Amino acid sequence: MSTSSRRRRSPLEVSSSRSSSSSSSSHASWTSTTTSPSSRLRPPPPSTATATATATATSTSTSPPSPSRTTTVSTSHVFLFLIALRLLNALSLRTFFQPDEFFQSLEPAWHTAFGESHGAWITWEWRHHLRSSIHPLLFATIYSIADLAARALHLSPAFRADLLIVAPKSAQAVLAAIGDLYTWKLARYVYGRRSHGAWAALALTVLSPWQWFCSTRTLSNCLETTITIVALNLWPWEWSSESTPTVQLRKNTRSTTKDTGVNGTGGGALVVRLRKCLTLAALACILRPTNVLIWMGLAGVAWLRSTWRERTILCREVLLCGVSVLAGSTVLDRLYYGVWTFPPLRFLYFNIAQSLAVYYGRNDWHYYATQGYPLLLTTALPFTLVGLYRTLIQSRSTTPNARHASVQIQLAAICLFMPLVLSLISHKEVRFIYPLLPTLHVLTAPPLVDFFLPAVSHSNGAYMPRRLSLVFLLLVNITVAIYTSVYHASGAISVLSYLRDQQQAHSTVDKSAYSPGALQRITAGFLMPCHSTPWRSHLVDSNIHTWALSCEPPVDLNESQKAVYVDEADQFYNDPSQFLRDNMAGGLRHLPRTPNYLASSKPRETSAQAYQQATPHEWPDYLIFFAQMEPTLHSLLRSSSYGECWRTWNTAWHDDSRRRGDIIVWCLDPKEQAAWRSATRKRNLEHRDRQFDRIVETFRKNAPGQRKSSPWTRWTSSLSGRSASSTWSWPWERRRRTWFGIQLPVWKKSSWTFPSWTWPKSSKKKTRAVDRDLWS
Secondary structure, three states, X not given: OOHHHHHOOOHHHOOOOOOOOOHHHHHHHHHHHOOOOOHHHOOOOOOHHHHHHHHHHHOOOOOXXXXXXXXXXXXXXXXHHXXXXXXXXXXXXXXXXXXXXXXXXXXXXXXXXXXXXHOXXXXXXXXOOOOOOHHHHHHHHHHHHHHHHHHHOOOOHHHHHHHHHHHHHHHHHHXXXXXXXXXXXXXXXXXXXXXXXXXXXXXXXXXXXXXXXXXXXXXXXXXXXXXXXHHHHHOOOOOOOOOOOOXXXXXXXXXXXXXXXXXXXXXXXXXXXXXXXXXXXXXXXXXXXXXXXXXXXXXXXXXXXXXXXXXXXXXXXXXXXXXXXXXXXXXXXXXXXXXXXXXXXHHHHHHHHOOXXXXXXXXXXXXXXXXXXXXXXXXXXXXXXXXXXXXXXXXHHHOOOHHHHHHHHHHHHHHXXXXXXXXXXXXXXXXXXXXXXXXXXXXXXHHHHHHHHHHHHOOOHHHHHHHHHHHXXXXXXXXXXXXXXXXXXXXXXXXXXXXXXXXXHXXXXXXXXXXXXXXXXXXXXXXXXXXXXXXXXXXXXXXXXXXXXXXXXXXOOOHHHHHHOOOHHHHHXXXXXXXXXXXXXXXXXXXXXXXXXXXXXXXXXXXXXXXXXXXXXXXXXXXXXXXXXXXXXXXXXXXXXXXXXXEEOOOOOOOOHHHOOOEEEEXXXXXXXXXXXXXXXXXXXXXXXXXXHHHHHHHHHHOOOOOOOOHHHHXXXXXXXXXXXXXXXXXXXXXXXXXXXXXXXXXXXXXXXXXXXXXXXXXXXXXXXXXXXXXX
16 A cells, blocks of 8 residues: 555554555455454454545645654653652652551651661451562562662661652552543544544543642552553453444454454454453452442443354453462462461451441441542532533434444443442442543543634634633642642641651761660650551651551451440540540650750660550650540640640641541650740741731721832832832821812921911901900
């Protein structure tokens, strides 16, 4: 086929064979395969009308670049942009969202990479083998590489800590960028490579507040979301389509003219793609067993609409890929836990059979409809509802491409099916349906394009309300993204940075009382609801010994015992005074006077793990709590040496009243307390001065007769030595005389006075008054 004739075909219709061949032979090859049972896997020849329309649309120059090369360059550029964006996203993220972000991934990864003595917090799920080891092993590898790099570069402890904190974030940022890229690719498959819908889907995922807030966090749901959208791109949508496709959309599903079916060449490209898809799907189900709901729906539709040959291939590949992933996961779990176990089965047993999921909260049956989707989609929710409605009511007979309509219907179906099934479980969280967000963005794109594209592409004033609406939605998205990722619940991250800084500061004090080179240690206790802050993944230094209130669920207890069970955190908040008496070493009578790092005697040698698990808890050098507990602790510890030495803003509001307000740190060191009081006093004075300056500026602007000078006037007056405020007077000063509202000039020495007009009657009265004064 000549270059000109090849250019007439749309990039979506380019066949897999790049070699030159005549159009007649290509047509004959297609005709010979239409009678094969797997003929739906092969594209029909483009009609003359289609080729003519495509040529008209794409013939913009005499020698344009080849479509495949243009697409490759464009994809690589988009991917690099997404990586840069998500790296910026990850590095600017400094807020706390869910404990699982740290305690279900980074803490077990830290334990694997550095050992038990480094003080990682291992929660009950890992002790009872409820979680797959695949996710933490990924980050354990990253920790090991980052630590080796820090040692090779001889980084200081502070730089090493920063590197170990940034490394998992950077890895997750790359995974998030891959998810964004494949969201765009799926939209291109459904709507066309150069369609506005594909770019709208990319814009939705890039500007989504939820994606900015959550996609770069180390939650297993984030990895599950990326794996799911990649697998959806590889799914054989041809098998679940009721009609023969008219065009071939995917480059990696191309077949040569010699391939006459799926099984004709040992499986072909489609089977390879199917294996990749099922492998990723099995991996997602291992990470989060609820992900199986997505693939049950898609596999059911493919089974009903495919031929028996395709059903056989599907069953064979499901067994092959599923067993392979299960075997690999089982071996990794055996190496991680030290015993043979199957975490998905134990996960279902503990959360369903023992109903432990209810222990972490119950939600209304309509949670996903009234809270889940609104949180995921924010400002895109109205367009998503329109997109779902259009997709479900559209008729494939009136759709230009029946396969695309079938794909959209299946995507819409799983977006409704998965939340419906999960609504049957009492415990619900928005992140459980997070894997559906890329699919929802794909379905949201067409209504968004229909509404805003005319307003953007035309300068007609009639579209001004839509343009203003677009600007408003963008500002809302940006505002929500910045607030939730930078400010809301930021104190939980900042307080651990403060502890690292204190450890670095105290490690430089005199160590003569200790062995040469020994590092000082500091201790900290968190009187907070359980898992309110990250742990060793952000503390980093194993010389920071810490403990916190726990909230272990009632595992292996009967119903009567579960009914009266109260965890440690709830015991503290129910009766703080009694808890401190019963669970602190020395109670409220014997409190330390000096911190451990200033004690004259060497503290007892213990590991960070042993200090964390010790009962009763020791009184620490630093006591950390939310502002909600400040009045109570002031009353209980008023005779102790504890005093405020640091405070940081956390959040303006919170759904948990125990976590509201600032995060406060009390310490035993009098020098730190004095330094904090001095810094606080200085900040208060500076704040008061700024307020006074604003008041003075307000009076100056509102002074009568004061003209608003331009910046040029103020600049020239400053050069000439005259201040712009030299003619201004205080409001209580005597004002100038006016005549009929006109301000009169003032002379320093002047004998001239303005003539006063007197009437004869008033003069007579004045004379009589003077006479009375003289004769009285």
